[in-house]
Amino acid sequence: MSSSKALFRMDPGSGLFFNKSAETLMKVNAITAVVFLLIGGILATLVTATRMPTLHTLPTAQFYQALTAHGIDMLIIFIIFFEMAVLYFASTALLRVRIAAPRWGWVQYILMLVGAVMTNYAILQGNSSVMMTSYVPMPAEPLFYLGLILFAVGALIGCFIFFGTLVIAKEERTYEGSVPLIVYGATVAAIIAVFTIASGAIILIPTFLWSVGLVSHIDPLMYRVIWWALGHSSQQINVAAHITIWYMVAGLLFGAKPMSEKVSRTAFLLYILFLQLASAHHILVDPGVSSTWKVFNTSYAMYLAVLASMIHGLTVPGSIEVAQRMKGLNNGLFTWLQKAPWGNPVFSSMFISLIGFGFIGGISGVVMGVEQINLIIHNTIYVPGHFHATVVLGTTMAFMSATYFLLPTLFGREIFMFKLAKLQPYLFGLGMAGFSVFMMGAGTMGVARRHWDMAFTGAPYAFEYPAIAYTLMGLTGIFAAMAIIGGALFCVIAVGTLLFGKKVDSKVGFMGFRGADSYTTDRPPLLERAPADTVSHKDIGIGGFVAPGTFIMALVFLATFVLYYFVNWKYLSSVWGLS
Amino acid sequence: MSTILPPSDVIWWKVPVDRSEGLWVGIALLWCLFMFAMMPIWHIYGNQNLSNEAYRTHPEVFQDKVNAMVDAHTVRKETQWNVPVVKPPVGSDVYMLGKKWQWYPALELKKGESYRLHLSSMDWQHGFSVQPININAQILPGYESVMTITPNQAGEFTIICNEYCGVGHHFMTSKIYVTE
Incomplete structure (x- = not known):
């Protein structure tokens, strides 16, 4: 398609320009993501109901089957489909440019869909209950690996379409100066995605060949090191993507500017440089890898990627604080926050994501990633407690926030049952936060992850966990139920909006798709630099701090972090001597 | 709406950093370096280390x-x-x-x-x-x-x-x- 024929429409509410081909791709990827979120959510219900000691719903084999599918459908399929929509949005709608190679966009979509269905089919057959990690030499059916490979190839195509679109935007001069911070953040996510998918290919292709008998042996340690360069790095794509969404919401709702472009962009750059080392987090108590390797890699080379997240944790709310103070909410420490739109699900989802990711997911992740402390945490249910706080409370809630924004702008439908939509983030956020914290507590009591029976029925030696571990697992189940209701509500609101939401204009069709009559061939106007501030930084804040409230919140965060860090060292120092 | 717009300053990488942000970056960096040092220190003085054998x-x-x-x-x-x-x-x-x-x-x-x-x-x-x-x-x-x-x-x-x-x-x- 040449640039002269590219079709665009302007969304009057947000002022964004949507390219027709890109818009359709964003919609199909986002809708497919929500379908897999729904499937993953149903599986989550079965998994948590089984792990709740009083219910213990599923039989053994079905439990492991459901858990395998839950991990794949949520952590890989839902999230990456949504990220494809985010990449197409961030490149085309924000830079006012046509998408590169729209037909390849359909190849991306179809490969990912076929791969997703194939892997799910393999799991459904029953001989591929190998968990998301599929550690060799435990075998899965060849289709299990092949599906994941096809899915990854599709995602890789999506990343290259994104890069190609950036090139076209630059070539056709659709924007002035440097790309917006959001586009920069999305680029970081895409670069990490390329690394991730390459690692996945390096390990999954030989494993597929092993499953069909063409390769005789896959070394289990090699598998773990390289698989986690896929498994952990794919969570780093999520981090880059959801932090990008935080900045986007700050810009869209508050007109916020990054406190400093330099600091925020450098922090994103640190992710590219160091996040990939995190494969080591999973190898800390493995034989055959030296402590030097473990210490350097698990700390992302001196915690420089943790530094980056701590910076974003300050600059995102800080940029909102500065914007609010410039609008006149300059009194006291927290007036800017009190007056934030807590009834708007775009904001509440984003803010819960920020706090939950930092306080629960972030702190626990760093602590369990300490080489020695991992000895008392590895493979306990603490681990899923941690990553539900990062990937669900952090990433998924950020994606929910983005969805509440995209429903009217991209799909052209006003949110259906808005009163419930106001409540949904709080219900889901509180449920997920409680779920994560109680699972972490149970892990501290030694309860194993990926385990059907914490009572060890039929084992040669009986073992009984302390009563508190059972209480914590019961509480985990109760909060999971709350999160599941919140998640179901999200699916109902999203699908309900597409089907029944009030149309923003008469050209919106079924499920929010649009015909050619919504678009023109007029080229969108140049995306200009942000206007300069009308209020000086010197006129806001307290004592030379432009964002004193955020700074105090950051200090509270640091105090929590330091305290929790040393509590774990203290606990470690009480266990048997190991050397 | 500047997070979604190109930076307003042409030479944005030379704009000075605010005190709230600069101080936080410094504090966070020190904490990161301290956490990094804790692992080798525990190898020397701590009693719970997994061997490399x-x-x-x-x-x-x-x-x-x-x-x-x-x-x-x-x-x-x-x-x-x-x-x-x-x-x-x-x-x-x-x-x-x-x-x-x-x-x-x-x-x-x-x-x-x-x-x-x-x-x-x-x-x-x-x-x-x-x-x-x-x-x-x-x-x-x-x-x-x-x-x-x-x-x-x-x-x-x-x-x-x-x-x-x-x-x-x-x-x-x-x-x-x-x-x-």
Whole structure:
């Protein structure tokens, strides 16, 4: 398609320009993501109901089957489909440019869909209950690996379409100066995605060949090191993507500017440089890898990627604080926050994501990633407690926030049952936060992850966990139920909006798709630099701090972090001597 | 709406950083460097560090070592599975294997004494997890890891498996008895 024929429409509410081909791709990827979120959510219900000691719903084999599918459908399929929509949005709608190679966009979509269905089919057959990690030499059916490979190839195509679109935007001069911070953040996510998918290919292709008998042996340690360069790095794509969404919401709702472009962009750059080392987090108590390797890699080379997240944790709310103070909410420490739109699900989802990711997911992740402390945490249910706080409370809630924004702008439908939509983030956020914290507590009591029976029925030696571990697992189940209701509500609101939401204009069709009559061939106007501030930084804040409230919140965060860090060292120092 | 617009300053990388942000970056960096230093420091002064000692092995070779120890030092047999309880000499090399779906054998150790514990898997990956003290290590087939353990309290400890290894995963239990 040449640039002269590219079709665009302007969304009057947000002022964004949507390219027709890109818009359709964003919609199909986002809708497919929500379908897999729904499937993953149903599986989550079965998994948590089984792990709740009083219910213990599923039989053994079905439990492991459901858990395998839950991990794949949520952590890989839902999230990456949504990220494809985010990449197409961030490149085309924000830079006012046509998408590169729209037909390849359909190849991306179809490969990912076929791969997703194939892997799910393999799991459904029953001989591929190998968990998301599929550690060799435990075998899965060849289709299990092949599906994941096809899915990854599709995602890789999506990343290259994104890069190609950036090139076209630059070539056709659709924007002035440097790309917006959001586009920069999305680029970081895409670069990490390329690394991730390459690692996945390096390990999954030989494993597929092993499953069909063409390769005789896959070394289990090699598998773990390289698989986690896929498994952990794919969570780093999520981090880059959801932090990008935080900045986007700050810009869209508050007109916020990054406190400093330099600091925020450098922090994103640190992710590219160091996040990939995190494969080591999973190898800390493995034989055959030296402590030097473990210490350097698990700390992302001196915690420089943790530094980056701590910076974003300050600059995102800080940029909102500065914007609010410039609008006149300059009194006291927290007036800017009190007056934030807590009834708007775009904001509440984003803010819960920020706090939950930092306080629960972030702190626990760093602590369990300490080489020695991992000895008392590895493979306990603490681990899923941690990553539900990062990937669900952090990433998924950020994606929910983005969805509440995209429903009217991209799909052209006003949110259906808005009163419930106001409540949904709080219900889901509180449920997920409680779920994560109680699972972490149970892990501290030694309860194993990926385990059907914490009572060890039929084992040669009986073992009984302390009563508190059972209480914590019961509480985990109760909060999971709350999160599941919140998640179901999200699916109902999203699908309900597409089907029944009030149309923003008469050209919106079924499920929010649009015909050619919504678009023109007029080229969108140049995306200009942000206007300069009308209020000086010197006129806001307290004592030379432009964002004193955020700074105090950051200090509270640091105090929590330091305290929790040393509590774990203290606990470690009480266990048997190991050397 | 500047996070979604190009930066307003042409030379944005020369705009000075605000105090709230600059100070936080400094504090966060110091904390990061401190956390990094803690790991090597614990290797020097701490008592809980996983050794780097590991060898490549084969299931049959490792099984023979386990059998030799069981033959020499079994003191009794327990449970309906007749699990041998081995009481090895203080300071000796002690072997334990994980397989679908059993830890083998059980051990009786002395409090305050050190033992060189060798671990390996006969088939798939397993998770060596000592409860209720909650010490955990990954066990891989083809790798023999060696760690020196010094139990610091007497009592009965249960070994469970916390790496998913199939439908019999929850059957994998054994014991470490620590006597005064």
